[in-house]
Amino acid sequence: MKKTLTQHKKPSSLKKADGSVFNKEGDAFYVFRTPSHLYIQLRLASENFGRDVGRVDLKERTLELIRNRESHLMRKNNSYGFNEYMIREAKLFDDIELRDDVGTYKFPKSVVLEQGQYLHFKEQGFEKQLFVPLEVIEKYRVGDMI
Numbered sequence: 001m002k003k004t005l006t007q008h009k010k011p012s013s014l015k016k017a018d019g020s021v022f023n024k025e026g027d028a029f030y031v032f033r034t035p036s037h038l039y040i041q042l043r044l045a046s047e048n049f050g051r052d053v054g055r056v057d058l059k060e061r062t063l064e065l066i067r068n069r070e071s072h073l074m075r076k077n078n079s080y081g082f083n084e085y086m087i088r089e090a091k092l093f094d095d096i097e098l099r100d101d102v103g104t105y106k107f108p109k110s111v112v113l114e115q116g117q118y119l120h121f122k123e124q125g126f127e128k129q130l131f132v133p134l135e136v137i138e139k140y141r142v143g144d145m146i
Helices: 084-089 107-117 134-140
Strands: 019-022 029-034 037-043 050-057 062-066 081-085 095-099 102-106 129-135 139-144
Touching: 050 095, 081 084, 081 134, 084 107, 084 129, 095 107, 102 107, 102 134, 107 129, 107 134, 129 134
Parallel strands: 062 095
Antiparallel strands: 019 029, 029 037, 037 050, 050 062, 081 129, 095 102, 102 139
16 A cells, blocks of 8 residues: 655744745745744745645754655656755754655755756746756655655
């Protein structure tokens, strides 16, 4: 039986964002806070819905991301994309924990900044991404899929 992963969705009781960042294109990051986590949502000006990006474990200073290889892996270079602005500007996390349908990986955010590559894929605004090859991410495997 195939297991499926679900995104870290903000608790439904959190109706109002505790903070937001907008860019000139009208895209926005919204942050919802609980005592232990920050839930991050990206809303693009060209779309009328928010995308749950991940959550930050405040105690562990870790950005927790959930990905599905079939949907999220960039096949062109066998890599995962990370939002460049969020990783570069982050002050409340130092590490990234990525869980996908194969395993769990934990690595410093510097891996994304130093080894990530821009691909000519939505390089504007908050959708600008750095792509890190799976062979790099695999070096940081800490467990199997949960």
